[in-house]
Amino acid sequence: MSATIKASQGAPYSRIYGVGGERGNRVVSNAEMCTIIDSSDEWIQQRTGIVERRWATEDQTPLSMSLVAGRKAIERSGVDPSQIDGVLVATGSHTQQFPSLAVSVAAGLGLKDPAATDLSSACAGFCYGLSLADSMVRTGSAKYVLVVGVEILSRQTDFTDRGTAFLFGDGAGAVVVGPSESPGIGPVVWGSDGDAADVIWTDEWNAALEAGKKPVIHMEGNKVFRWATTFIAEKTAEALEAAGLAPEELDVFIPHQANNRITDSMLRRMHLPESVVISRDIRQMGNSSAASIPIAMEALLESGEAKSGDTALVIGFGAGLVYAGQVVLLP
Numbered sequence: 001m002s003a004t005i006k007a008s009q010g011a012p013y014s015r016i017y018g019v020g021g022e023r024g025n026r027v028v029s030n031a032e033m034c035t036i037i038d039s040s041d042e043w044i045q046q047r048t049g050i051v052e053r054r055w056a057t058e059d060q061t062p063l064s065m066s067l068v069a070g071r072k073a074i075e076r077s078g079v080d081p082s083q084i085d086g087v088l089v090a091t092g093s094h095t096q097q098f099p100s101l102a103v104s105v106a107a108g109l110g111l112k113d114p115a116a117t118d119l120s121s122a123c124a125g126f127c128y129g130l131s132l133a134d135s136m137v138r139t140g141s142a143k144y145v146l147v148v149g150v151e152i153l154s155r156q157t158d159f160t161d162r163g164t165a166f167l168f169g170d171g172a173g174a175v176v177v178g179p180s181e182s183p184g185i186g187p188v189v190w191g192s193d194g195d196a197a198d199v200i201w202t203d204e205w206n207a208a209l210e211a212g213k214k215p216v217i218h219m220e221g222n223k224v225f226r227w228a229t230t231f232i233a234e235k236t237a238e239a240l241e242a243a244g245l246a247p248e249e250l251d252v253f254i255p256h257q258a259n260n261r262i263t264d265s266m267l268r269r270m271h272l273p274e275s276v277v278i279s280r281d282i283r284q285m286g287n288s289s290a291a292s293i294p295i296a297m298e299a300l301l302e303s304g305e306a307k308s309g310d311t312a313l314v315i316g317f318g319a320g321l322v323y324a325g326q327v328v329l330l331p
């Protein structure tokens with residue numbers, strides 16, 4: 001007998017309702033960094049654009065920072081927390097395999113019985129989450145989804161490696177995604193290349209701990225740089241095209257804050273007009289991986305450089321290698 005099963009159906013489109021961020025409390029200047037590694041303020045600024053980075057203080061954890069960012073995003077969204085039935089947390093900094101960080105974020109925010117899970121997509125995690133949230137809302141598997149990106153990379157940094165130690169920052173950013181009558185999140189352009197899994201990676205945790213070592217991040221910076229300035233620059237342009245926008249119709253560009261020189265090469269590829277607001281949040285934040293895009297989004301809205309309703313192109317890329325990008329309307 002062949003029975004027909006019912007399929008869920010959701011809203012015609014989705015959009016971002018609110019954004020919130022939280023940065024590590026401690027400001028670490030390049031001068032202070034250069035007391036730890038053999039480098040200079042001039043070299044770091046010239047190669048990356050970083051002036052200072054934010055590190056979590058001892059009292060800050062991935063959970064505490066997610067709760068601050070999540071609370072802000074929910075308050076600003078105007079959505080009643082009882083309506084939030086999905087929580088996605090993108091992170092590489094949660095130090096337990098299970099339970100997920102997402103279930104603790106949901107409980108800490110007082111959300112009742114939402115679907116909740118973590119995403120392991122490194123610096124692309126927030127944009128992966130955004131796309132999944134969009135699908136959840138449009139297929140009806142959730143009505144409102146909280147998407148969080150959170151990292152405490154300073155606790156996974158190898159301070160004996162001057163090729164990576166100056167890059168990383170700590171923070172959390174969150175958005176609420178929900179139903180919309182018109183498109184507020186464009187098609188995602190995403191993918192992965194597991195053959196390049198050895199370009200950015202963390203130590204295998206058990207092996208490191210058994211050897212009495214802290215698991216840390218390793219990276220072949222040059223290879224990442226080349227990939228980001230060629231392949232990812234192309235994909236960034238594709239994400240804009242997928243949304244049906246000409247460069248002149250874009251208001252804001254918020255790439256993953258990995259390196260200002262990577263951002264510059266994307267701009268050269270896309271021929272964006274001067275009027276487009278470009279996020280350079282890395283200057284004050286360092287690279288906060290999954291958290292960088294929502295934190296940068298909040299900063300542009302708070303400073304008034306960007307405004308609600310603006311079209312913004314976001315793209316995350318990193319360890320995997322993985323990437324995901326889409327155009328969104330700012331909340």
Ligand SMILES: CC(C)(COP(=O)(O)OP(=O)(O)OC[C@H]1O[C@@H](n2cnc3c(N)ncnc32)[C@H](O)[C@@H]1OP(=O)(O)O)[C@@H](O)C(=O)NCCC(=O)NCCS
Pocket residue numbers: 037038039040043044047048123162163164166219220221222224225258259287317318319
């Ligand atoms: C990390 C990064 C800034 C290094 O810049 P780079 O121009 O590629 O530098 P290289 O690794 O080629 O090193 C160039 C020289 O600077 C030196 N150097 C490396 N780190 C240094 C530091 N902190 N201070 C001073 N000199 C440094 C190297 O030893 C090398 O010297 P040599 O030529 O005498 O051997 C750059 O590769 C990068 O940003 N990559 C992408 C990283 C990234 O975005 N990762 C996350 C993706 S999500």
